[in-house]
Amino acid sequence: MIEKDRMPRLGIDLGGTFARAAVVDEQGRILAADKVALSERTPSAVVEAIARAAQQALKAAGAVDVNACGVGAAGQIHGESGVLAVAPNLGWRNVPLGALLAERLGHGVRVVNDLRAAAWGEFNAGAGRGSQDMYTVFVGSGVGSAVIANGRLVTGGSGLAGELGHTKVVPNGRKCGCGELGCLEAYVGGHNLMAQTRELLASGKSPAIRELTGGDPEKITPVTLEKAAELGDAVASELYERVALMLTLAVANQVTVLNPARLILGGGVLTHCPGLRRRVVEGVQKYASTTSREGLLITEAELGDDSGIIGAALLA
Ligand SMILES: [Zn+2]
Known part of the structure; x- marks a missing residue:
């Protein structure tokens, strides 16, 4: 049994053309990853694309259990609301991505600005170690x-x-x-x-x-x-x-x-x-x-x- 905080987590990189998902261990190593092209940019279509990328990544990682998901998205996100206030790449305003995705995936989702996410990745597992x-x-x-x-x-x-x-x-x-x-x-x-x-x-x-x-x-x-x-x-x-x-x-x-x-x-x-x-x-x-x-x-x-x-x- 893996302890809860040492469980792999799901990371999502939401760009303007692709949703990428990866299963990442607690040391920041990618265990498996996959991506799905965004054919449509409506919130529901993007949530589906993310869910599909996530399922594929989880399957590739050997059907591991995850209970947490973080999304890095280009745009302005107010605090911990999970709401993308402005996302020019997707043409979105005030889309509650965190809530929509949590409902679809069945567990907690945290949405952060993509560059802040990238900096946190570098800090923990890259040039900032x-x-x-x-x-x-x-x-x-x-x-x-x-x-x-x-x-x-x-x-x-x-x-x-x-x-x-x-x-x-x-x-x-x-x-x-x-x-x-x-x-x-x-x-x-x-x-x-x-x-x-x-x-x-x-x-x-x-x-x-x-x-x-x-x-x-x-x-x-x-x-x-x-x-x-x-x-x-x-x-x-x-x-x-x-x-x-x-x-x-x-x-x-x-x-x-x-x-x-x-x-x-x-x-x-x-x-x-x-x-x-x-x-x-x-x-x-x-x-x-x-x-x-x-x-x-x-x-x-x-x-x-x-x-x-x-x-x-x-x-x-
Ligand atoms: Zn400006």
Whole structure:
């Protein structure tokens, strides 16, 4: 008989196109995993897709017993309500995902923001092991961060702590996906990096972006701007250095405020843009206050796409 708190748990990673489920042991190891494509995005269809992925993962793990489930979902989740207040990927507002899923699965479900889940996964089973105070920054299609202080995930008054992507870097600047103006994410998030690169291509002022894409805006990726800057293109370099500095200052200022022992950098944009990652690492050494970064270890996320599912399971 397995003790209750040592039972494997179910972790769910709910993205915009797939629901992934994994059976995770108490040390954060994935015992089995499966995924189901989201053909429809209505709450009931998504709950069914999650349930199917969960059943398949449980079967693959050898029909183990689980009594807890954690869901990491992209979006804003207020406190422990399990309600996805805003989930742009799914086009949802105020969907009580936790309650719907608990009813379907027959046991407790905890819903957390995907980046907070990923940070918790890294903290327990990845690049954060052994530290108590960790700050994690993910730059992918969006920009997010999570704070772990004294070994605890900082959630904030209404569960929204860590929204680095929506800190303002330009008063009345570019419109962000959240609806506000001048957010960091509106400049550095992968979607917005591509949008700004497309604008440069359309302006006709960047020979390197034209050369890299053959003039086709569809060929632009989040990496195109960095590559164009490396080719010495003047307007591409100007934009690239500007957005890199925005990200760097934002991260360095958080280091000054939080004084973490470890800074973990992850997400697709930072993984695929080594120049951007280097600027952030060097910039933190330059712009975070000298005392706040004493003993700071800056490292890359280790668990890749699995961090969210592992963290969600461990938070269940
Ligand atoms: Zn925003």
